[in-house]
Amino acid sequence: MLFNVEKLMGIIACIMKRMDVKSINYMKVIKLMYLSDRLHIDKYDSSISNDEYYSMPHGPVLSRLYNLIMNESCDKFQKEWDKFFLRDGYDIAIRDTSVNEKILELSRAEENTIGEIVDKYGKMDKWDLVNNVAHKLPEWEDPQGSSIPLPLRKIMEALGKDKKEIDAVLAERAIYEKEFA
Numbered sequence: 772m773l774f775n776v777e778k779l780m781g782i783i784a785c786i787m788k789r790m791d792v793k794s795i796n797y798m799k800v801i802k803l804m805y806l807s808d809r810l811h812i813d814k815y816d817s818s819i820s821n822d823e824y825y826s827m828p829h830g831p832v833l834s835r836l837y838n839l840i841m842n843e844s845c846d847k848f849q850k851e852w853d854k855f856f857l858r859d860g861y862d863i864a865i866r867d868t869s870v871n872e873k874i875l876e877l878s879r880a881e882e883n884t885i886g887e888i889v890d891k892y893g894k895m896d897k898w899d900l901v902n903n904v905a906h907k908l909p910e911w912e913d914p915q916g917s918s919i920p921l922p923l924r925k926i927m928e929a930l931g932k933d934k935k936e937i938d939a940v941l942a943e944r945a946i947y948e949k950e951f952a
Contacts, residue, residue: 773951774821776848780855781873789889794864797840802900805831807888813930816940819881824921826912830905831921
C-alpha cells in the first residue's frame with residue numbers, strides 16, 4: 772500500500788502497450804489510471820497505484836502521477852520518471868522502451884483490470900472521458916478551479932461498499948503503512 776513509482780510507470784506502460792501507442796495525452800492517461808484504480812478498488816478493495824486522489828476541475832486525478840507529469844515531484848521520483856517518460860506539450864511519450872519491463876510490477880489481476888478499462892474507455896478522447904465519465908462519477912466534486920482531496924473512503928462509499936467493509940480495509944491499510952513506512 773506504499774507508493775511505488777516503478778509500479779506507477781508499469782501501469783502507464785501497460786496502458787500504452789494495450790493501446791499500441793508510444794505517446795498519449797496526459798489527461799487521458801490520468802483518467803484511464805483513475806478508472807483502473809477505481810475498478811480494482813471495487814473488485815479487490817485495493818488500488819493498483821497506491822497514489823493519492825484529488826478532485827480537480829477535469830475529474831479525479833492521481834496526485835503523485837500528476838506531479839510527475841508536471842515535473843513537480845520530489846527529486847527521487849522525478850529522476851526515475853524522467854529516465855522513461857518525457858512530456859511533450861499535452862502528451863507523455865516513452866523515452867526508453869525498457870519501461871515495458873515495469874509491467875512486471877503488476878499482478879495478473881491488476882493487468883486484467885487495466886485491460887478491462889482500456890478496452891472500455893481507451894478509444895474515447897480526453898474530453899469524452901472528462902465530460903461523459905469522470906464528471907459523472909459520484910465521488911467527484913467540482914473544486915471550482917482548485918483541488919479537493921478525494922479520500923479512499925469516499926471512493927468506496929461511491930462504489931456502494933458498506934461501512935464495516937470500508938472501516939476494515941482502511942484499518943488494514945493503516946497497519947500496513949505503519950509497519951512498512
